[in-house]
Amino acid sequence: MKTLSTETRCVMTPHGAMDYTLERKKVKNINLRVRHDGSVYVSAPKRVPVREIESFIISRSEYIRRAAVYFAERDVKKAPPSYTDGERFMYLGKPLRLNIIADSREYADMCGDELQVHVRDSENTARIKKLTDDWYSRRCSEVFGEIVAEVGGRFRKYGVALPQLKIRSMTSRWGSCHYTKGIITLNRRLIEAPRHCIEHVVTHEFCHFIHPNHSKDFYALLGKEFPDWRASKNELERTVIL
Numbered sequence: 001m002k003t004l005s006t007e008t009r010c011v012m013t014p015h016g017a018m019d020y021t022l023e024r025k026k027v028k029n030i031n032l033r034v035r036h037d038g039s040v041y042v043s044a045p046k047r048v049p050v051r052e053i054e055s056f057i058i059s060r061s062e063y064i065r066r067a068a069v070y071f072a073e074r075d076v077k078k079a080p081p082s083y084t085d086g087e088r089f090m091y092l093g094k095p096l097r098l099n100i101i102a103d104s105r106e107y108a109d110m111c112g113d114e115l116q117v118h119v120r121d122s123e124n125t126a127r128i129k130k131l132t133d134d135w136y137s138r139r140c141s142e143v144f145g146e147i148v149a150e151v152g153g154r155f156r157k158y159g160v161a162l163p164q165l166k167i168r169s170m171t172s173r174w175g176s177c178h179y180t181k182g183i184i185t186l187n188r189r190l191i192e193a194p195r196h197c198i199e200h201v202v203t204h205e206f207c208h209f210i211h212p213n214h215s216k217d218f219y220a221l222l223g224k225e226f227p228d229w230r231a232s233k234n235e236l237e238r239t240v241i242l
């Protein structure tokens, strides 16, 4: 669509001053978009006065603010961690603040909403990463192991034996099931998601022991064993970005 004019403007909203780009186009209505960098784009027909456009922006300012926060958080999650003091990690759907403590004994432990990493040299990022990763690995083994045992208990009635659990870093999937070998592999980043999201993935993989493919019968079984699976899947995809 042909842009007739473009200008950058600023409007006062209940959330403070907001810059936006106004494009005059041959459109029917005022359209508002928040880009991934948080910038606001508005396209409007030529005849609509600026005050009408700005009152529209003001009416949508809460949405704009939330969209900008959403994109900012999503992009932060995508960036690799820097293992610096105060950095935010996720654990079972809740934020954990990294607290680096200089100490002669080296270990990591969770305390309230903090992940406390005790390290001899608080500037040694590689060592802090190692201690953090080891802590997460232990938590993965414990939490995933518990969930596999719980879900396994529910699948005993179908004659499914308790599988071997493997935990891996995977870039494109949450889990997989080797149904002939009796192995379930889970993505270690699942530990960042709320527990019910992990339960959903584990239940999904258990269903593959009975129905290897994503057939109608597979989804019928998943729906029976985990009725809320769709909501958990959406929540997982929103909270942990692979």
Ligand SMILES: [Zn+2]
Residues within 6 Å of the ligand: 204, 208, 214
């Ligand atoms: Zn599947």
